[in-house]
């Protein structure tokens with residue numbers, strides 16, 4: 049079982065908070081697709097496992113044309129054993145979506161769409177530098193639903209510098225009864241190098257207080273629980289059986305191969321990544337594009353701790369024990385104080401963080417790291 053991730057590094061414009069690798073040079077989409085086809089073939093003998101998930105992220109995958117996707121999928125299917133039941137996701141921006149395009153995406157094989165809604169408020173969307181407005185946000189979900197997508201995810205951002213609990217509640221209330229099966233909700237962060245980082249440094253934006261962040265997170269959890277969503281990872285909620293299989297496979301260390309500049313891969317115990325540089329990528333000199341590191345047991349244990357504690361199921365201590373008995377002991381020792389304080393719970397061989405402590409889970413993870 050394995051996955052494929054493809055990074056589409058193009059955006060029509062740049063959102064103020066975003067630190068993903070992207071370029072607004074849309075004239076390079078054609079050359080990029082040609083090199084992507086070569087890359088897909090080049091690595092075809094590296095991953096000889098059945099592909100259960102395929103994910104197109106970005107950037108903006110919905111900027112790629114129907115014809116290009118037909119070619120890309122032919123190349124993927126010719127070179128990899130993609131299961132008929134594979135989960136195949138595309139990220140899309142609300143303003144790119146129309147019914148004809150989505151019809152074609154369904155025919156090509158996509159069966160899950162992740163729409164970058166971020167907010168249903170015009171003011172939020174404007175501040176964030178998004179191209180869509182609140183009407184387009186609503187329309188996008190309805191168009192995807194009408195086109196026949198029955199696995200629709202949306203992204204939301206909370207903890208906005210200019211927002212408050214009232215406006216966040218209003219944002220959530222729009223979601224009532226909406227035909228979405230999955231929600232990823234992220235707190236606004238000020239990543240170094242982004243326009244928002246500059247605005248923070250200049251004092252134009254401020255980070256909201258921890259107490260406000262916690263209040264909004266708790267409101268989010270309560271609201272989505274009432275709407276029938278399971279909270280299966282710190283930032284991810286789904287209707288029963290609609291968890292993201294692709295993301296879950298990252299958390300379980302399932303092998304995956306990444307294509308496109310800035311993409312990551314993990315297989316044969318090695319983490320590889322393409323340098324985030326489209327000009328370099330377009331030269332298709334693979335050895336100069338790729339960097340890699342071999343994960344030793346300590347790296348693996350820390351990843352298992354980090355990824356496991358962020359999920360409802362928790363951290364599988366059995367996996368750590370199978371890797372290294374002494375690291376297993378260390379993890380148990382450093383978990384003890386958090387278990388005693390009730391911020392962690394022992395559940396068979398799993399240690400999990402209860403939902404009401406998830407807002408401090410990053411601190412717990414850092415404390416347990418080896």
Ligand code: SF4
Nearest residue numbers: 059062063066106107
């Ligand atoms: S948030 Fe999405 S659309 Fe906006 S710049 Fe980043 S990748 Fe592009």
